[in-house]
Amino acid sequence: xxxxRALTMLGMATLVxxxxxxxxxxxxxxxxxxxxxxxxxxxxxxxxKHLANRDLKPIKTRPLNAKASxxxxxxxxxxxxxxxxxxxxxxxxxxxxxxxxxxxxxxxxLKDFQQTDHLPNVVLAAKKGDCKVSLWEQEHRVTVxxxxxxxxxSGNSVEYLWPILVDNQKGSCS
Numbered sequence: 001x002x003x004x005r006a007l008t009m010l011g012m013a014t015l016v017x018x019x020x021x022x023x024x025x026x027x028x029x030x031x032x033x034x035x036x037x038x039x040x041x042x043x044x045x046x047x048x049k050h051l052a053n054r055d056l057k058p059i060k061t062r063p064l065n066a067k068a069s070x071x072x073x074x075x076x077x078x079x080x081x082x083x084x085x086x087x088x089x090x091x092x093x094x095x096x097x098x099x100x101x102x103x104x105x106x107x108x109x110l111k112d113f114q115q116t117d118h119l120p121n122v123v124l125a126a127k128k129g130d131c132k133v134s135l136w137e138q139e140h141r142v143t144v145x146x147x148x149x150x151x152x153x154s155g156n157s158v159e160y161l162w163p164i165l166v167d168n169q170k171g172s173c174s
Contacts, residue, residue, distance in 0.1 A: 061119060061120045063088040063089035063118070063119065064086050064088075064089045064121075064122050064135060064136070064137050064142070065086060065087055065088065065168075066084055066085075066086045066135070066137070066142045066166060066168050067084065067085050067086070067168075067171060068082055068083070068084045068142075068166045068168075068171045068172070068173055069082070069083050069084075069171065070082055070166070070171060070172050070173040071173070072164075072172075072173050072174045076101060077099075077101035078098075078099070078100055078101065078160070078162075079098070079099050080096065080097060080098040080099065080164060080173075081095075081096065081097050082095070082096045082144065082164050082166065082173050083095040083096075084096075084135075084142075084144070084166065086122060086135065089118040089119060089122055090115070090118070091110060091115055091122060091124060091135075093110060094108065094109070094110040094113070094124065094133070095108065095109050095110065096108040096144065096164060098157070098161060098164075099157075100155075100157040100160045100161070103155050103156055103157040103159070103160050104153055104154035104155025104156065104157030105153065105154055105155075105157055106146070106149060106152050106153035106154075106157055106158060106161055107152060107153075108131075108133065108146075108149075108152055110124070112126060112127055112128070112152075113125060113126055113127060113131075113133065114127055120136070121134050121135060121136040122134070122135040122136070123135075126149075126151070126152070128151070129148075129149075129150075129151040129152075130148040130149075130150075130151075131146070131147070131148055131149035131150075131151060131152050132146075132147045132148060132149075133145070133146055133147075133149075134147070137168065140167065140168045140169045141165055141166065141167060141168060142165070142166040142168050143163050143164075143165055143166075144163060144164040144165075144166065145163040146161050146163065149161065
């Protein structure tokens with residue numbers, strides 16, 4: 001009988017070894033308060049190492065001032081017009097149109113937008129729809145960028161809509 005008992009014990013040990021433990025539920029998520037935003041971001045060491053020995057200047061946080069009445073055209077026929085007047089980060093005039101050959105066109109007018117942000121970037125949000133227009137300055141250039149603006153465009157021109165770059169010293173754009 002001892003061999004039968006040994007075989008039974010071996011079978012039970014095999015079954016116990018194959019059993020999977022019951023998973024324990026994860027602990028409740030801890031609420032971690034985010035630190036307040038500081039004026040200067042803290043950069044990681046590897047980021048600082050990558051940026052070392054480069055002639056990079058931080059973008060100054062100051063109210064945007066820009067004025068332009070310009071048009072542009074590239075060799076493919078992509079063309080646009082912009083009328084822009086921003087004083088102390090408040091948009092007083094904004095009209096833009098872009099024509100994309102064989103794709104359609106996009107049109108923007110300040111009356112269809114409301115200003116939602118002033119600093120660090122000026123942001124205009126469409127009163128109806130998801131379109132957002134962001135404006136920011138780097139040195140003497142102002143970028144006018146478009147996001148989620150399908151309703152303001154015909155055809156599939158929105159897929160070819162690039163930011164408009166304004167030379168703030170000359171008032172020209174490209």
